[in-house]
Amino acid sequence: MGKVLRRTALMLFAAFSVAAAAADSRVPLPDLPRARHQVSATQGCVEPTEVMRKNHMKFLLHQRDDTVHEGVRTKKHSLVECINCHSSDDRDGKPIAINAPDQFCQSCHAYAGVQMDCFQCHATKPGS
Ligand code: HEC
Ligand code: HEC
Ligand code: HEC
Incomplete structure (x- = not known):
């Protein structure tokens, strides 16, 4: 009996944690x-992952402005x-375009x- 209750409490806690984490980041994952x-x-x-999740577009757009308009690199x-870090390889070890569906x-x-x-x-694969 006690064991069952504890397990239920743990399950509830786990479900709550997941819901809280989802509500925490406003970007769906x-x-x-x-x-x-x-x-x-x-x-x-x-940048820290949380910061990137929320603000990567700002960094990229600023970066573009800096480079194209102000010559800063x-x-x-x-x-x-x-792309170098976030692209994946297919089964033959060839890079997949970063804008491919999955x-x-x-x-x-x-x-x-x-x-x-x-x-x-812009190139969609590393080293191209
Ligand atoms: C040195 C490698 C590296 C570079 C360069 C890099 N990232 Fe990341 N990025 C990571 C790692 C590692 C994580 C953590 C998640 C993971 O392991 O895939 C991450 C996380 C993220 C996340 C959050 C993903 C999530 O789980 O919510 C975003 C968005 C992101 N990166 C975008 C970018 C963008 C945009 C750029 C270029 C401005 C970039 N990253 C450059 C390695 C990199
Ligand atoms: C964790 C989810 C996630 C990942 C991964 C992610 N993005 Fe985004 N991105 C978003 C969201 C959400 C928005 C829209 C935010 C808004 O409108 O405020 C966005 C917007 C952008 C924009 C601005 C679009 C515009 O014209 O307004 C750029 C540029 C962008 N992302 C680039 C990238 C690049 C490049 C990568 C891969 C390296 C990437 N993102 C990965 C969620 C993500
Ligand atoms: C009409 C073509 C074109 C489009 C569309 C375009 N760019 Fe660019 N971008 C360029 C050119 C040209 C440069 C300067 C040459 C270079 O550095 O590759 C550049 C440079 C950049 C740079 C600095 C160089 C680098 O790789 O970091 C970033 C960041 C960037 N662009 C981001 C973006 C983002 C984000 C978008 C979409 C919201 C975008 N660009 C859309 C043509 C374009």
Whole structure:
């Protein structure tokens, strides 16, 4: 009896945690492919993941403005670097375009109903 109650309480707690986490980040999350690399042993992305989830578009748009209009070039928020880390390989080890349906950028944008035209001009695969 006690055991059953405790297990029920644990299950409720787990369900609550998941709901709280979902409500916490305002961006809906599909199942995203894992990044190829981490920035360092302690940091995954170029900014903390929570910050990236909310603000990556600002970094990218500022980065573009800085580069195109002001001639400033830093690698930190470079679109090329995003692709280097966030693209995946197919079964033959060839990179898949980052804007393909189930890939990192596109799967989340499709889920969130976001359209973006960046890849009309920008490379969608690493090293291309
Ligand atoms: C009409 C073509 C075109 C479109 C569309 C476009 N860009 Fe660019 N972008 C360029 C060119 C040209 C440069 C400067 C050359 C370079 O650095 O590759 C550039 C540079 C950049 C840079 C700095 C270089 C780098 O790789 O970090 C970023 C970041 C960037 N663009 C982001 C974006 C984002 C985000 C979008 C979509 C919202 C976008 N661009 C849409 C043509 C385009
Ligand atoms: C050095 C590799 C690296 C670079 C460069 C990088 N990322 Fe990341 N990014 C990661 C890792 C690692 C995570 C943590 C999640 C994971 O492991 O896939 C992450 C997480 C994210 C997330 C949150 C995903 C989630 O789970 O909610 C977004 C959005 C993101 N990155 C976008 C970008 C964008 C946009 C760029 C380019 C400006 C970029 N990243 C550059 C490695 C990288
Ligand atoms: C965790 C989900 C998620 C991931 C992963 C993600 N995005 Fe986004 N992105 C969003 C959401 C949500 C928006 C719209 C936010 C808004 O409108 O305020 C957005 C908007 C953008 C915009 C602005 C579009 C515009 O023209 O207004 C750019 C550029 C962008 N993302 C680039 C990227 C790139 C490049 C990647 C892959 C490296 C990526 N995103 C991965 C969720 C994501």
